[in-house]
Amino acid sequence: DKKEVDLAVQSAKAAFKIWRKKSGMERSRILLEAARIIRERKDEIATVETINNGKSVFEARLDIDTSWQCLEYYAGLAASMGGEHVQLPGGSFGYTRREPLGVCVGIGAWNYPFQIASWKSAPALACGNAMVFKPSPFTPVSTLLLAEIYTEAGVPPGLFNVVQGGAATGQFLCQHRDVAKVSFTGSVPTGKKIMELASKGVKPVTLELGGKSPLIIFSDCDIENAVRGAMMANFLTQGEVCCNGTRVFVQREILDKFTEEVVKQTKKIKIGDPLEEDTRMGPLINRSHLQHVLGFIEQAKNEGAKVLCGGDLCVPEDPKLKDGYYMTPCVLGNCKDGMTCVKEEIFGPVMSILSFDTEAEVLERANDTNFGLAAGVFTRDIQRAHRVVAELQAGVCYINNYNVSPVELPFGGYKMSGFGRENGRVTIEYYSQLKTICVEMGDVESVF
């Protein structure tokens, strides 16, 4: 509630006073220690994440890897953050300092709980800020491990605080007068509300919102890689991934061959207990979301799409899983641009295949959306690859791969998929502010 949010912010504020005084090297050392502990506890954290979210433990381990990598990356940048020196007439000069913002708020979605908290807190802390983080109420657990690890690594108590709750808690955080910035990952409607709330206090926001990203497969591609790319673009974390390439545009000459292979591979995905080593798809986040996703498939059928595989409720053989929120991953054929399954974010394991003939046509259709998070292109033609990505209206574009997230590269959207970036060097700018200092070396020349 409001009182607890206030306590968390006040304790973060007290920790900020200590933390901001530390040198970049000192902050770096503590972040590196936190990264080391995450690496050491990787299997345990991944197991908690699987229980938290339902994704396969195999995948959860990959999330934990990109989490400690993010801490290491920003630890590396912490000491080299600086301003510039500018010479002015008469020996005077100016310089700039990059300073922290203060107490930053992170609000996360349920699909990558530990990773989202790491991707937000690592650059925030590296820049000298404190953070109060609110995970999704569907996945409250793993973020607490991160808080524990930061504390063990040596951050001042309260520097990274976790508060639990839903929309109301999030609102209290966004409105709090001692909060300097809000970084949000979640849906477009919530993103709009957060922007509105933050605007009242003129607080900067970073918004990582949803998507309906295109994946364009030209007939000259390496088809095996394109099929693998399409699987990566649609079925990680039960398809509950914001940057998924769910509109798969395939050039007509290879449509049948590509579709046949994608369907074959999709049918092979092992669904089941996500804690088992060979499982590759676990349950969806909750029953209402499962029903929501199945509803999209029903609607797709009604609108003329063809279910090529999956799309059904799935009851695994293991009796202990019988009430789980499982479904079979789905490939939809015969899709058209106007269909709901092609226009709206489903956030489940549903791939829509569309055919196209020419580059100009597919670019027009790929960009015909309000979203702009990611896009992908598969081709062996190097000029075409770069020409196409230059025209795609998306913040993250992949050439001959999809859904890899090296922390060295900025991640974030165009259009209604949000603004601001996570990861990469540029994110330092979203967690700091620039101070200009003007130094006079001569006498004051007053105009009065």
Ligand SMILES: NC(=O)C1=CN([C@@H]2O[C@H](COP(=O)(O)OP(=O)(O)OC[C@H]3O[C@@H](n4cnc5c(N)ncnc54)[C@H](O)[C@@H]3O)[C@@H](O)[C@H]2O)C=CC1
């Ligand atoms: N661009 C990206 O990086 C990502 C985007 N997403 C998007 O997130 C959505 C699914 O995640 P959900 O958790 O269902 O999204 P959501 O928008 O319902 O909730 C996200 C977070 O915001 C909080 N929240 C809800 N209402 C709020 C309010 N009025 N004020 C402050 N906080 C509030 C929730 O408790 C949760 O922690 C999808 O649309 C997906 O595309 C998810 C993951 C990554």
